[in-house]
Every structure is written in C-alpha cells, then in structure tokens.
Amino acid sequence: MFSDADAAALYDLLNPWDPDQRPEDSFYFPxxxxxxxxxxxxxxxxxxxxLARERGHVGRLVGLDPDHAALERARRRADIEWTDGTAAEAERGANFELxxxxxxxxQNLIxxxxxxxSLAGIHGALRPGGRFVFETRHPQARAWEGWTSSNPDDVAEVIDESGRALRYWHGVDSIAGDVVSISGTLAELDGTVLRGFTEDLRFLDVATLNGFLAEAAFEVEAQYGDWDMAPIGSSSREIITIARRG
Ligand SMILES: C[S@@+](CC[C@H](N)C(=O)[O-])C[C@H]1O[C@@H](n2cnc3c(N)ncnc32)[C@H](O)[C@@H]1O
Known part of the structure; x- marks a missing residue:
C-alpha cells in the first residue's frame, strides 16, 4: 500500500533540503x-x-547510507558516488576533507x-586535519515531548507524488536511559492508516558525546547550541559539533 520507495519520496516532501529557507541547511551548505x-x-x-552538485561543486561527493530505498532515490543523480553502507563501513584512507x-x-547510533x-569509520575516511560536522538533539530540550499527535506542530499534511493527501505524525513508544523509541504513523485524511514506522534515537549529553569524540581521536574545534552558532546554553536544543581529525 505504501512501499519503501514511497516512504523515501515522502521523506523528501516532509524534509525539503533548502539552504535558502532552513537555518540548519544554511549552516551546512557553505x-x-x-x-x-x-x-x-x-x-x-x-x-x-x-544541490551541492547542482550549485557547482566540482570535487568528489560521496553519499553513504544503509537504507536501500533512500539510496535508490539518491541515485537519480549519477554524477555523485552513492555507497550502500553504515558509517562504520566508510571508505578507509579516502582522504575526505569533510x-x-x-x-x-x-542519533541513529544507539x-x-x-x-x-561509526566514529572510527569516519575518522579513517578523513584526511589528517579533516573535519566531521554533525548535530544531535540536546537531551535537556526533551524534544520527544513534542512528538505527539496532540501537538499541531508535529502533525504534517502533504500531497504525495501520486496526488494522495496524507497525514503524518509521531508518538513515543518507550524511553530507556538515553534511547527514545518512537513511531511514525502515515494515514489518509479519513484516518485510514497506510503505514507505521519505528525508530530508536539516542540523546547523548555533551560530556558523553565529547568523551566518545576524544576516544576516537577527534578534537572538538567548535560546538554550538543553535544554527546561528550561539554557544551551548541551558536552553539549547541542539549540540552542533565541528570536530577535527587528530
Ligand atoms: C533522518 S535521516 C537523515 C537523512 C539526511 N542526512 C538528511 O539530512 O535529510 C537519517 C539517516 O541515517 C541513516 N542511518 C541510520 N543508521 C546509520 C548508520 N549506522 N550509518 C550511516 N547512516 C545511518 C538512515 O538510513 C537515514 O537515511
């Protein structure tokens, strides 16, 4: 009724990547x-x-992901390398700058x-001095408390590629330590459920995250609490890290 390929297409509808509109994308794109x-x-x-290729990046671009359906969609552009695999399986000695x-x-690393x-894999794929840039939601903001159908901001309505009107929302199934298990539900507007998704997300705190980075021989070059590069504070919702391979 709703295939993995449909789900990958839906992901793009729900999360349009746009550095001109979304602060997180405008942080990464430069x-x-x-x-x-x-x-x-x-x-x-x-x-x-x-978008990087479209806007003129001429260097080596490689996308790595274990999700086949998502990668199939990525492959619509053939002038980029697409690799089926996890972070731990990143290409050793590839000398990436970033x-x-x-x-x-x-947060999918549980x-x-x-x-x-994963950090060892990424370290091995970078050149000495190369940078690993990523974000994880700060646990203090308890983002999962907003993932409920009673929160209008968390209920999305979209028209999919075949013209179907769809509604998508999240719920929290369980919390065990710093791992939150969530479910996503996709339904037609009359409530007919088309598909459910489940996912575990880990919420590492700053000290634990930085401990893992140090252990993997990454030096934290900068860490921000928001996309405007504000320092991490008591109301930060993100931990945005620029780490340099030692
Ligand atoms: C929420 S999506 C983000 C996709 C994309 N980076 C974006 O910003 O739209 C998370 C992605 O992480 C991938 N993923 C999960 N576990 C992974 C792992 N161990 N190594 C690499 N990617 C992983 C999933 O398959 C999924 O495509």
Whole structure:
C-alpha cells in the first residue's frame, strides 16, 4: 500500500533540503561547498549532495547510507558516488576533507559500540586535519515531548507524488536511559492508516558525546547550541559539533 520507495519520496516532501529557507541547511551548505571532497554519512535520499552538485561543486561527493530505498532515490543523480553502507563501513584512507552527518542521523547510533565503530569509520575516511560536522538533539530540550499527535506542530499534511493527501505524525513508544523509541504513523485524511514506522534515537549529553569524540581521536574545534552558532546554553536544543581529525 505504501512501499519503501514511497516512504523515501515522502521523506523528501516532509524534509525539503533548502539552504535558502532552513537555518540548519544554511549552516551546512557553505562548509560543503568550501570543501574539496565531501562524505555525507547517512545521506538518505541525497538531497544535500544533489544541490551541492547542482550549485557547482566540482570535487568528489560521496553519499553513504544503509537504507536501500533512500539510496535508490539518491541515485537519480549519477554524477555523485552513492555507497550502500553504515558509517562504520566508510571508505578507509579516502582522504575526505569533510564528513557530514546531518538530519540528526547521528542519533541513529544507539549502542556505545555503534558510536565507537561509526566514529572510527569516519575518522579513517578523513584526511589528517579533516573535519566531521554533525548535530544531535540536546537531551535537556526533551524534544520527544513534542512528538505527539496532540501537538499541531508535529502533525504534517502533504500531497504525495501520486496526488494522495496524507497525514503524518509521531508518538513515543518507550524511553530507556538515553534511547527514545518512537513511531511514525502515515494515514489518509479519513484516518485510514497506510503505514507505521519505528525508530530508536539516542540523546547523548555533551560530556558523553565529547568523551566518545576524544576516544576516537577527534578534537572538538567548535560546538554550538543553535544554527546561528550561539554557544551551548541551558536552553539549547541542539549540540552542533565541528570536530577535527587528530
Ligand atoms: C533522518 S535521516 C537523515 C537523512 C539526511 N542526512 C538528511 O539530512 O535529510 C537519517 C539517516 O541515517 C541513516 N542511518 C541510520 N543508521 C546509520 C548508520 N549506522 N550509518 C550511516 N547512516 C545511518 C538512515 O538510513 C537515514 O537515511
């Protein structure tokens, strides 16, 4: 009724990548355009790299993601390399100047082992002095409390590529330590449920995150609490990190 390919298309409708409109995209885009070679870890449907090429990036661009349907959509642009795999499987010795992990993809790394193996993979793919830039939601902001159908800001209505009117919302299934298990529900406007999605997201605090980075031989060059590059404070909703490979 609603295939993985449909879900990848829906992702793009719900999350249009646009540095002229969205502050998170305008934070990342100059970094990407200014780097000779870029590895986008957890690239999903590839929108960011598509736009980088479209706007004139001439260097090596590689998107890496374990989600086949998302990567199939990314492959609509053939002048970018697309690799099916996880962060831990990033190309060793590839000498990238920049690795990115955006759209809170870092929060898909659930266990300490996932985090360590992913950081080791990204470290191995960067050149010495290369940078890894990513964000994770700050646990103090408790973003999951807004992921409910009773929050109008969390209920999206879109028309999909085949003209169907759809409604999408989230709910929290459980919380165990710093891991929040959520579900997404996609329905027609009359309430007919088309598909459910489940996902675990880890909310690392700053000290734990920086401990993992140090252990993986990354030096934190800058850390922000918001896309305007404000420092992390008590009301920050994000932990945005620029880490340099030691
Ligand atoms: C919320 S999407 C973000 C996609 C894209 N970066 C964006 O900003 O729109 C998270 C992505 O992370 C990918 N992902 C999950 N686990 C991963 C892992 N271990 N290594 C790399 N990517 C992973 C998922 O397949 C998914 O495409």
């Amino acid at each position: 970094l990407v355009m200014g780097a000779e070679s870029v590895l986008d870890v957890g690239c999903g449907t590839g929108s960011m790299l598509h 690795a990115t992990m955006m759209g809170h993809a870092f 266990t300490d082992q996932d985090v360590r193996a």
